[in-house]
Amino acid sequence: xxxxxxxxxxxxxxxxxxxxxxxxxxxxxxxxxxxxxxxxxxxxxxxxxxxxxxxxxxxxxxxxxxxxxxxxxxxxxxxxxxx
Numbered sequence: 001x002x003x004x005x006x007x008x009x010x011x012x013x014x015x016x017x018x019x020x021x022x023x024x025x026x027x028x029x030x031x032x033x034x035x036x037x038x039x040x041x042x043x044x045x046x047x048x049x050x051x052x053x054x055x056x057x058x059x060x061x062x063x064x065x066x067x068x069x070x071x072x073x074x075x076x077x078x079x080x081x082x083x
Contacts (some may be wrong), residue, residue, distance in 0.1 A: 004066055005055055007031040012047060014052075016045065034060045038067050038075075050078055 007030040013021050020036040021028045034057050037049040050057045061067050061075040 001065075005029070005031045006059065009035075014048075016048070017041075030056060031060060035064060035067075038064075038071055043074075046074065047078070050075060054079065054082060 009030050010027040011030050011033060013024060013026060013028050013033065017033060017037055020040050021033060024032075030053065034049055034053060035043055037058070038061055041049070058075055058079045061072050
């Protein structure tokens with residue numbers, strides 16, 4: 001089953017995330033950027049993407065079943081600390 005995207009807008013790829021977006025040059029769709037960092041990134045990178053895009057990261061993390069449970073746990077915790 002394919003998940004329908006919510007964020008099509010293209011954003012500039014931060015230097016530290018370029019290795020996750022091998023098929024894009026300078027800009028990538030926001031949803032693809034966040035998804036790949038959540039799927040392949042380490043703890044610090046996941047925290048960095050959450051700090052850049054907190055609402056979008058939360059929504060994307062909860063939407064995709066392939067995002068690991070531990071990643072979802074931290075995203076929920078960081079989101080609750082914002083409120």
